[in-house]
Amino acid sequence: MAAYGRIHVDVLRALAPPGRGYYAALALVGAVLAWALYAWSVQLARGLGVAGYRGSVQWAVYITNFVFWIGIAHSGTLISAILYLFRAHWRAAISRTSEAMTVFAVMTAGLFPIIHLGRPWYFYWLIPYPNQRGLWVNFRSPLIWDVFAVGTYFTVSAVFLYVGLIPDLAAVRERTTGWRRRMYQFLSLGWQGTQEEWRHYRSAYLFLAALATPLVVSVHSVVSWDFAMALVPGWHSTIFAPYFVAGAIFSGLAMVLTLTIPLRRFLGLEDYITDRHLENVAKLTVVTSLIVTYAYGCEFFMAWYSGNAFEQAVFRERALGTYAPLFWMMVFCNSVIPLMLLARRVRTNVRALWVIALLVNVGMWLERFVIITGSLSFDYEPWYWADAVYQPRWVEYAITAGSFAWFFLWFLLFVKHFPAIPMAEVKERLTP
């Protein structure tokens, strides 16, 4: 059988009716999501007091989750758009899953600023629209920049994912029957693959990649300015934008490994997502880990060199105070463990890679928590210090677990209904 045809058979086999394991996974994420919805309903009924907020700590786990999930989204764009512009052809096999991951991670992140609101039903007040109150939003606030940055990021990522899917949806259409065929007919827009369609498609894909590249840098920069624009010691720093962008890509690459390693096994796609792809992602992970470690060092250096007593106090507290165990766990997961990836033997060991990726995910979540909560709990007001030791309550734990369930729910549905490998792009590297 020709190589082109084989890709079809393999990718369509992955779309075949799922087994019991798939439904068990769906049931698990459904149950966790139901628990999270119950927790949120309790919070809506009784107010934000059910969360562990206290004293000066009024941004905590929810905003940690927001920053974490936006960060997860970033490596999807790195792999699908930035590496496309750099002509790194190896990216093709993992670009679809990465881009889907981007869209679902932004969908998850976008929930948290709303969950975090005391009265979430007024979230639309963040959007500028003509209204009878004659009020407009304050465009000098970084929180409004967030609305624009995250909204644009979601829209552009969704368009980029969809445009990339169109030729593959047409290919799946030709191999399906009944309602599925009608669905793929609708979604593929009647694509036929004529030279004119390809001409415009290639141009559109290139320009979308070119637009997504500066966008991805801007989005986490804007998210970092939510903190850097404030005068809180530990937040008010000019290195925050590059520091957050590097951290975002680092955490996202770890999530790509966390997802693709089991995915390729369960969908039987080991011939397409090979050990070489995983090794390349591991190399990018160790590079971004070194950048993040450098940023950690810079933060402490700047606190010391500035001679600013408040800044120094916050960083002393970070390393030796209440949240010190979390800080050192963060350093271990983000700066020490990834160094193992410098050894080829570790990079090519899929199990080791998966465990390291999981630890990096944990470390990056802790990084966001330590920056946000650690700095707020040691603010300018000493009378808060004793009282401001924040501990999440069950509501925050449930909603955080629910965010993972929400993300995995979309991902599970995606890989069983849409081609997880960009067939047309992978075929380009083969002979028919």
Add this chain to the structure above:
Amino acid sequence: MMVVRGIFTEADAVVRAVQDLRRAGFRDVTVFLPVPDPAILAVLDERPSPVRLWTLVGGLLGCLGGFALTVGTSLDWPIPTGAKPIVSIPPFIVIAFEWTILLGALGTLVGFLVHSRLPRRAVPMAYDPRLAEDRFGVFVQCPADRQSVAPVILQNAGAEEVSQIGPGAESSRPPLSF
């Protein structure tokens, strides 16, 4: 007008077929590709797609719209905070930048759909499911007096299968309906 359809397995053969058809004076040649093969697209005189103009216009409109929104609404409802100017250009650049990207991307999408004539309700010619998979298709519009020439050219170029489709022929498959 009759349509002659050649199905090919090799990209090189498609290139040969297109060149031979052009030399014989056939102008209305449509090639169906499962992948954007660069050799085939090159021989078809690929001009730059006008989609890039949609990107440019969308981006410019987004940039202007972003500044218009921020400056206009700030002047309409001034909110004095932190002794900052009401029209503060540096923060407004963030909004204008995001809208440049947003409308640039949406313009690209619209341009792609308009120029590709998508969405399409019906497959206009005898489309074959194999063309989405592992075969290339060369469709030639032939005037009545030249119906016998095109099949020979396609055959000589290495077509796996050549067939003729009558005037106004629709797809042999169930019609696309949505």
